[in-house]
Amino acid sequence: MRKELMPRREFLKRAGQGLIGASCLSLFLPGCRLEEAGSDYDLVIRQALVFDGSGQPPFRADVGISGNYIKHIGEIGKNIGRREIPAENLCLSPGFIDVHNHTDFELLVCPTADSLIKQGVTTVIGGNCGSSRFPLTAAMLEDEDKYLSSEFGLKVDWQDLAGFFRRLEEKGQAVNFATLVGQGTIRAAVVGYNNRQPSTEEMSRMKRLASQALQQGAIGISTGLEYAPGSFASTGELIDLMTVLRESQGIYATHMRDEEDEVLQAVDEAIDIAEQAGVRLEISHLKIGFLKNWPKIDELLRKLNQAKERGVDLSADVYPYTAWSTGLSIFFPLWVREGRNEDFLNRLRSPQLEPKLREAIKEAETNLGSWSKVLIASVETEKNRQLEGLDLEQAAKIRNQGQDMFSFLRDLLVEERGQVSMVCFGMSEDNLKKILQQSFTCLGSDGNLASTTGRLSSGKPHPRYYGTFPRAIAEYVRKQKVLPLEAMIRKMTGFPAERFNLKQRGLVKPGYLADLVLFNYERIQDLATWSDPHHYPEGLPYVLVNGKLVVDEGQITGLLPGKVLRNNGQGQVI
Ligand SMILES: [Zn+2]
Structure with a gap:
């Protein structure tokens, strides 16, 4: 397995051995045709080491961009680009595709998509984990509007995806945005927040709402x-709903x-759901939580590989960290969190339920090994702001002298009305590496849009918001050599584009959209840490979206060339 970037001589040698595609080889043959004189380009990137996103070894070339597209790859005559970027010391790859992100309305708050473009992400897929900002019933719209207008000054004037897309397109954004529709949101709209089976009529309505979002x-x-x-849905209900994807x-x-x-x-x-519904499957943030479960990884991967072998069309995404982030309330079982937020808070306060709740927290403690493995990422109130960035043991000490962990968690969640996010160190580094090495995995941050300035700069979010893609390269290619660089790049570009049917994206190829990243392999580095996450990575001086520079010499340009990408109903996302 190749461990370092290949010098050009080595590339040519391997090319001669037939190890790379003929199209690359032709670029170096004597008499290789220069782009004809008189052609002009908006931008020419000179002599970068090109990782084209296919997983093939890199090659050195000039890349000419005209309008939104890559026009030519090879040798380009001097001084015919309106702008030239000398890139002998840089790697050029397709823009990174974040297939698992929670960004949606945040693009309206920060259209320049700062934490995304600064890590080289040019296309982001939202609507993950069962939750989307549509479809909304009138009551849900009112709730959303109350929250988004008070917190972000945003008026919610959409109920369906068409309305949400319209709003995004009016505003414009720096990245391309595609979205899933959340089954949890659909179920909330039709069945509400209760744990019960849908009626036949409700099932039809859920399918109609899902179909409508897909058509939009x-x-x-x-x-x-x-x-x-969403969790209240049985396997059968999910199979039935997913058939609308066909x-x-x-x-x-x-x-x-x-x-x-x-x-x-x-x-x-x-x-089972994918197989029975006859649809393609993406497993989100593939991982195994808690030490005692870590040995299950081989069985888990065996199951996935076997399913693939028998024809299930599947892939999975993974983020390159060993801690996950979610709401602190997850330490309480589902029956406690059932229903609306107010129901959850009432159960927390109930003296009758306290013994059972204590038991649940005791069990969580056993699973974790120690509460020091959980950091408080963000709270809503100023009163508890001092707890952000502390682990639960430290936080409990500061807050509740003499009180036990259950009382601390209960009081904190009640005061914060359930809105406490956390980071939990419960995953295995070895498992992460095994997952990265599977042919069917791609990268997905599970993050959200953030910025070092403005409204999205608060709290202590998981560092994956800022560092996922640079970290995958810096830590798991350059430092730990888990994969060759071209294989990692493929997981961030060509492979996800193929899985999510993103048309003419994900490869450095003539005729493809010029979503591109230039990075310095020796210097690329994530800088966001657990206690101090609001830092952009370094070593990515240029990022292009649809042919326009959104990061230029390391600076955010403020251009908004991103597109809303829609499924065209025929298996292409345009
Ligand atoms: Zn999730």
Whole structure:
């Protein structure tokens, strides 16, 4: 396995051995045709080491960009680009595609998409984990509007995806944006927040809402089966709902029902749903939580590889960190979180339920080994702001002298009305590497849009918001050599573009859209840390979206060339 960037001589040698495609080889043959004189380009990138996104070894070339597209790759005559970027010391790859992100309305708050473009992300897929900002009933719209207008000054004037896309297009954004529709959101709209089966009529309505979102351009349906109310759906209900994906060739993306003790059963269910509904499957943020479950990784991967072998069209995404981030409330079982937020808070306060709640927290403690493995990422109130960035043991000490962990968690969640996010160190580094090495995995941050300035600069979010893609290269290619660089780049570009049917994206290829990243392999580095996450990575001086520089010499340009990408109903996302 190749460990370092290949010098040009080595490249030519391997090319001569037939190890790379003929199209690359022809670029170096004597007499290789120069681009004809008189051609002009908006931008020429000179002599970068090109990782084209296919997983093939790199090659050195000039890349000419005209309008939104890559026009030519090879040798380009001098001084015919309106702008030239000398890139002998840089790698050029397709823009990174973040297939698992939670960005949606944040693009309206920060259209320059700062934390995304600064890590080289040019296309982002939202609507994950069962939750999307549409479709909304009138009551849901009112709730959303209350929240978004008070927190972000945003008026919610959409109920369906068409309306949400219209709003995004009016505003413009720096990255391309595609979205799934959330099954949890659909279920909330039709069945509400209760744990019950839908009636036949409700089932039809859910399918209609899903179909409508797909017709309006959603690229698939997501589930978040650890979260209410999506979690109340049975396997049968999910199979029935996912059949609507067939017509539009959308994908089923699932945050599985369990990622810890019952992760193997959860994988079986995900495969079963895809197989029975006859649809493509994406397993979101593939991982196994808690030490005692880590040895299940080989069985988990065996199940996925076997399913693939028998024809299930599946892939999975992974983020390059060993801690996950979610709401602190997840330490309480689903029956406690069931229903609306107010129901959850009432159960927390109930003296009758206290013994059972204490038991649940005791069990969480056993699973974790120590509460020091959980950091408080963000709270809503100023009163508790001092707790952000502390682990639960430290935080409990500061807040509740003499009180036990259960009382601390209960009081904190009640004061914060359930809105406490956390980072939990519960994953295995070895498992992460094994997952990265699977042929069917791509990168997905599971993050959201953030910025070092403005409204999205608050709290202590998981560093993956800022560092996912640079970290995958810096830590798992350059430092730990888990994969060759071209293989890692493929997981960030060509492979996800193929899985999510992103037309003419994900490769450095003539005729493809010029979503491109230039990075310095020796210097690329994520700088966001657990306690101080709001830092952009370094070593990515240029990022282009649809042919326009959104990062130029390391600076955000403020251009908004991103497009809303829609499923065209025939299996292409344009
Ligand atoms: Zn999730």
